[in-house]
Amino acid sequence: MLLRVLFPLACVAEIATSVALFVPLLGLGSAVRRLPARPDHPAVRRTARAGVRFAWAAATLLAVKLLAAGGMLLAGPSFAQRPLVDLLVLAVPVTLTALRTLPTLRRLAGRNEPVPAWSALARTRFALPARLLAVAGGATAVLGLAVPNRGVFAGTLTVFAAVAAIVAIDTEQRDRRMSGRPAGMRWPRAAGRLAAPVLLLVTAAGCGVTGVIGSRIPVAMNMGMHEPHGHAATASAAPPRSVTTLTGGPLDGPVHHVDLTAEEHPARLTGGATVDAWTFGGGLPGDPIRVRQGDVVEVTMANHLPATSTTIHWHGIDVPNAEDGVAGVTQDAVRPGGSFTYRFRAHQAGTFWYHSHEISHEQVSRGLFGLLVVDPAGGATADMDDAVLVHRWHTDRGEKLAFGADDGVRLRQVRPGNRVRLRVVNADNDTHQVEVTGATWRLAALDGQDLNAPGPLGDEVVPLGGGGRADVELTMPDRPVRLSLAGESGPAYVLSPDGRSTVDAAAPGPELDLMTYGRPAPTPFGLGGRFDRDETVDLDQGWWFHGGSFGFVWTMNGQVFPDVPMLTAREGDLVRVTFRHHGRFDHPMHLHGHRVLLLARDGEPARGSPLWLDTVLVRSGETVTVGFRADNPGIWMDHCHDLTHSAAGMTMHLAYEGVSTPFSVGTASGNLPE
Ligand SMILES: [Cu+2]
Incomplete structure (x- = not known):
């Protein structure tokens, strides 16, 4: 419980210190660099004092960072990766600065200290540690803000290592000039001033251009052919099955037919505010669907929206893959004027909902969703049975x-x-x-x-x-x-x-505490059992390129959609997935087509009623382990149901081996599931 409060705070402190630390470190480094150029002794003293103040500020921030690292470490070693990397990068220059630069700097700042020879102020031994520390501070600021993946990490360290080399050469050349020793190499003074900023600018510009171009929404991308997560692609002898064939077979029995019309419809909340809504049937929310367990549900959706395609996803119902309603994966989004009929049997009794899975962060926000209740085969048991759909409207x-x-x-x-x-x-x-x-x-x-x-x-x-x-x-x-x-x-x-x-x-x-609520009951598998696949999904955040622009994104294993490697499974596999939430804000993780059994949270096994969920809330600093049987072949989305998060990267897929899709995501088809 303490961790729930502590971790997000530590997380904020960690990111804040990554950025804030750079300011005093740069101040200290540039004070040291400017010392030999000061015109007189009082000016030297003033600059030295400024340097000492910057050093104190940096030391304070470093102490906060250490505390933050400790707080994050409580959630587990992997959770403190960011601050530990920062501390590793800073360790050597901090130590050298404390040993070689600061004692001299403090003497220079003292009122009655004799000022040493000008050339002593340019000594490499004295100046280099503080200047390298400023470079290290730049590297940790970038690492603190950017998404956490190996490519970004290696790239950042490489560039800043080059900057460090330039700074080292410049420091040594200045030392030689001031002390009258031979220069050793041709190194124009301007190079010392300009080389590092130019290198950083060119790198940033290069990254910016390639990042924006490389992250543009693809023209067409097939979600069936993707690099699997943690497993080599298995060459399958059998020809791939198309998602369109995964319909669950012929359906007989009573059919519950529903017509839903997607339409633009200004609507009013009871308090009088108006919503510029898109709805299924004109209401806020859309027409409720109520069926009985075992019914065949047949929904024909006609798209009367003026200019946008749409689909319907049956949230929580384990429909056959072809009926899952994900644009670009299980169908083409239904264009304006078009229609699509979904057919599935309502096997599960309970409370569900349906919503668009085309540009869902906008379409669901504007109202393209509704209630879906499946009453038990024996009929509803309550005398009064009603539902509320919690939604934040933009009015x-x-x-x-x-x-x-x-x-x-x-x-x-x-x-x-x-x-x-x-x-x-x-x-x-x-x-x-x-x-x-x-x-x-x-x-x-x-x-x-x-x-x-x-x-x-x-x-x-x-x-x-x-x-x-x-x-x-x-x-x-x-x-x-x-x-x-x-x-x-x-x-x-x-x-x-x-x-x-x-x-x-x-x-x-x-x-x-849902982990202890209710009484345990037998489950087909448990935490300690043998799983055919064991996956870890690290949830995090940072600034990176996505959808052709640079911004704040939500990552799975350091990547954003469509670069997140997909999970793969063979039909019949027992799969265990562990989510580790390294960042801030809640991530309700929703796997389509399956219910997952909550096995453990923060290492504590579930001890209450079995929790079979389709949307698993993973909070800041938490480790949540779930398991499921891969018994519904197809290509299934697995994403955060904060739809602003899924739209900004936090989306992946679970693909069954041997399943392909004829549909594609991208600008050509207009299939944009998030
Ligand atoms: Cu999220």
Whole structure:
């Protein structure tokens, strides 16, 4: 718990010191460099004093960095990689500066100290350590800001090593000039001043141009032919199966047909704010779909949007791959005027949702999503069963958090004694904390999967990452009950016997520990079992090139989409994936087509009800291990469901061996899944 607070702070401190440290180090280095050129003794003293002050500032920041490194180390050795690399780069120049430069500099800064000969101020032995330290500070600033991958690391160190060599030559030449020794090599004075800045500028410009060009959205890219993650591509003798053939076979039985129309539709929240919305069916959110377990669901989506293609992805339903609705992977995005019919059997009962998977960060944000509830084959058991879709709308009055279109309090009359099931769908990018005031309640299900023996809850709050669902179950008391989001004053759902009374949200209690909630039950595999594949996915962040520009990106194993190596599996494999979150902000990781079993968090095995999830919340500094059976062949997205993160790099794929796709992602097809 302490780590949850400590790690993000340490992370911020680490990044901040990487950048901030460069300022005093550069100040110190340039003070030392300027000393021999000072006109008189008072000027030397002033410059030396400035240098000493810079040294103190640097020492303070270095101490903060050490503390930050210690804090990050608590999460595990791999989490402290960045600060440890920084400290490694800085160690030698810091030591040499402390031993050779600073004692002299402090003497020079002293009021009554005799000033030594001018030539002594240019001695390599005295000046070089501080000047090299400034160069090292530049390298760590770049490494602190950029994405963490080997190429960036090696490139940065190479360039700054060259700068260090230039600085070393310049320092030695100045020493020789001042002391009257032969120069040894031709080294124009201007070279000393200009060589390093020119080298850095040329490198930056070169990186900028190649980075922008190299990261442009490709014309066409096939997601079926990609470098696998951690495994050599296996040459398969059998001809590849196309995703279009992975339809799950013929479907018979009762068909539940739904027509959905994607359309542009200005819509109003209950508070009066207007949303320039795109919707499935005109409402905020789109038309709800409610079917019974075992039904064949057939949805024909007609795209009436004026100028944008779209698709529908069935979030949490393990549909056959051909029905997954990912543009450029399982289908072409449906162009304006076109239509597409999805068919799948609703095997799982529970709370799900559907949303666009074409330019999803924009399309979902504007409203292209809706509720999908699958009632158990025996029928719903609650007397009152309703759902709220949490979403942050961009309105003419700014951002509004709402339950569907309700940005205020929704009231509903419920008879005391009635069994109530409230389904909370997080259709937002941020994590929200579900809170219930006024009744004892249970967390009946997560991500559409009923929990085993969930215990009674009071003021506990349930963290729900973007894309996740939480089902609240309670027996209606004879007083009002409020469902709300902790820390959010916006939307609330109040049930009361008279349909009018309300209750204020109580002060939120502790976060429910999902790792221990409910009772264990047998699972087909466990943490200690044998897995056919064991993968680690490092989640991080930084500045880098993506989509033809330079900006802040979210990385998986140091890379951004489409350069993230994909996970591969053979049908039937048991796969274990460990996510390690090195950066800040929550990452709700969503694997399409499979439910994953939460095995461990921060090394602690799950001890409560089995948690079968489709969206796994991974928070700053956490290590989360999940397992799944590769039993649904296809090419599946595996991405962060903060859709701003997935759009800025945090997207990868799980590809089954021997599966190919005729579709491609890129500007030619207009298939842009994120
Ligand atoms: Cu994320």
